[in-house]
Amino acid sequence: MEMLVHICCAPCATYTIQKLRNDGFDPTGFFYNPNIHPFTEYRRRLETLQQYADAVELDVVYKDEYMLEDFIKKILDVEDRCSICYHIRLQEAARQASDNGFSAFTTTLLISPYQKHEMIKDVAKTLASEYGVDFYYQDFREGYNMTFQLCRDMGLYRQPYCGCIFSEKERYYRKLVTE
Numbered sequence: 001m002e003m004l005v006h007i008c009c010a011p012c013a014t015y016t017i018q019k020l021r022n023d024g025f026d027p028t029g030f031f032y033n034p035n036i037h038p039f040t041e042y043r044r045r046l047e048t049l050q051q052y053a054d055a056v057e058l059d060v061v062y063k064d065e066y067m068l069e070d071f072i073k074k075i076l077d078v079e080d081r082c083s084i085c086y087h088i089r090l091q092e093a094a095r096q097a098s099d100n101g102f103s104a105f106t107t108t109l110l111i112s113p114y115q116k117h118e119m120i121k122d123v124a125k126t127l128a129s130e131y132g133v134d135f136y137y138q139d140f141r142e143g144y145n146m147t148f149q150l151c152r153d154m155g156l157y158r159q160p161y162c163g164c165i166f167s168e169k170e171r172y173y174r175k176l177v178t179e
C-alpha cells in the first residue's frame with residue numbers, strides 16, 4: 001500500500017520508515033514544517049532529511065515554504081499552540097495524499113514521547129475525513145530509543161528542541177540575573 005508519510009525530521013523518520021517498510025507499506029516522505037525556527041535550523045533539518053532519504057532510497061516531496069510570520073501569527077496567544085501547529089502541517093499532508101492518490105497518510109510525529117500523541121491522532125483523523133483519505137495510525141513510540149543508534153550509524157544531525165522559537169526558549173532560557 002502506498003502511503004504518504006509526513007516527516008517532521010530525519011531522526012523520527014529512521015525507525016518509522018523502517019517499520020512501515022517491514023510491515024509491507026510503500027512509504028513516500030512529505031516534508032512540510034514551517035514550525036522550525038530559526039531559518040538556519042530549518043535548513044539544517046531539511047538537509048539532514050535529504051541525507052537520510054538518499055541513504056535509504058526514500059522518495060520525499062518537499063514543500064519548502066518558510067512562512068515564519070504567518071505561522072507565528074497563527075500560534076501566538078492561543079491556548080494550545082501545538083494543536084494549531086499539528087493542524088497546519090497535517091492538513092498539507094492530508095491534501096497531498098488526497099490530491100495524489102495515496103491510500104493513506106501518517107506522520108513521524110507519532111514516534112516521539114515528547115509530542116502530544118492523542119492530540120496528533122485526533123487532528124489527523126479529523127483531517128482525514130475532511131480530505132477523504134485514510135489516516136494510518138500506529139503507535140511508533142516503541143521504536144523511539146532505537147532512533148538514537150540509527151542516527152549515530154548514519155551520522156545524522158539530531159536537533160535539541162522541538163521546532164518553534166517558543167520550544168527553543170523552553171529548552172534554553174535560564175534567567176541570567178535573579179531578582
Ligand code: SF4
Pocket residue numbers: 035036075081082083085086162163164165166167
Ligand atoms: S512545541 Fe513543537 S509541536 Fe508545539 S508548536 Fe512548537 S514546534 Fe509545534
